[in-house]
């Protein structure tokens with residue numbers, strides 16, 4: 001059997017420990033004589049899995065009691081619509097911070113249901129992409145909410161601070177950074193995240209919703225998109241994606257066994273530091289155009305001097321057992337996604353390869 005270091009941005013690498021456990025339990029889960037996939041979602045066995053995964057996520061993120069934790073289908077993209085549909089209420093506008101491609105998608109979706117205020121936009125300062133400080137934002141105190149993307153997966157831009165929005169609820173698409181570092185959940189109205197980056201496999205999305213934001217949505221909202229109905233039914237309004245939920249549960253238990261968010265936060269810091277160090281040591285060869293203050297710890301993009309060298313780098317890397325380093329189709333270049341499941345040894349191998357590549361091609 002051959003396992004590669006998979007630097008994909010998502011669906012991303014999963015820990016071998018989790019895959020092996022899923023394999024062991026595949027045909028006969030805990031002696032019931034069938035797989036999780038064949039198990040009814042309303043029985044006590046699946047309810048246990050659901051309850052345990054919620055308890056583990058609550059513990060890992062220290063989620064206060066006045067928040068609902070939902071496991072929903074539809075990906076983060078579903079929440080691009082669910083957030084405006086559920087939160088506009090009587091308000092006329094919602095504020096959005098545009099830091100990249102995922103922000104723009106959220107904005108385009110929200111604009112279908114109400115008026116979007118663009119409160120701040122990413123800027124180039126001295127050739128580097130930089131998040132404007134909050135003192136430059138134009139926040140509307142009457143907005144229904146403020147939405148932002150703490151980590152832009154495609155461009156590799158991450159906030160290292162939490163916006164302060166006062167009485168206006170702060171909504172965050174944490175798809176590519178949830179559980180990668182400690183987060184004060186109480187600062188947020190809603191946090192949502194697709195699972196396929198840091199929580200497990202595709203098909204399920206976590207939503208953490210402050211109780212008072214569970215309200216009546218706009219009238220035409222599809223039933224499945226009501227946060228209220230989903231919360232009342234504890235994510236069991238219809239058949240949930242049971243296998244994806246189960247894998248998320250295994251991942252959360254794996255995180256807990258290995259020391260929780262505190263452990264992974266330190267590990268992620270080290271991994272990112274090693275990668276940026278080799279980029280900074282060869283600035284003219286490995287070019288990253290994100291301001292050091294907002295470099296992502298999860299997605300590290302860089303460009304080689306020519307498209308030919310990019311291509312050569314990616315092909316060599318595959319031969320060395322490092323796959324999916326190709327940048328997003330809209331961004332090009334190279335991108336190393338180094339979520340919680342990427343071992344430090346994978347990053348060490350990539351760093352050694354980058355040094356070797358520049359020695360022979362620089």
Ligand SMILES: *Cc1c(COP(=O)(O)O)cnc(C)c1O
Pocket residue numbers: 010074075076077078102149151152153173174175176194195
């Ligand atoms: C991957 C990603 C999405 C899209 O998630 P889906 O589950 O495919 O809908 C949205 N936002 C961010 C920040 C992402 O990284």
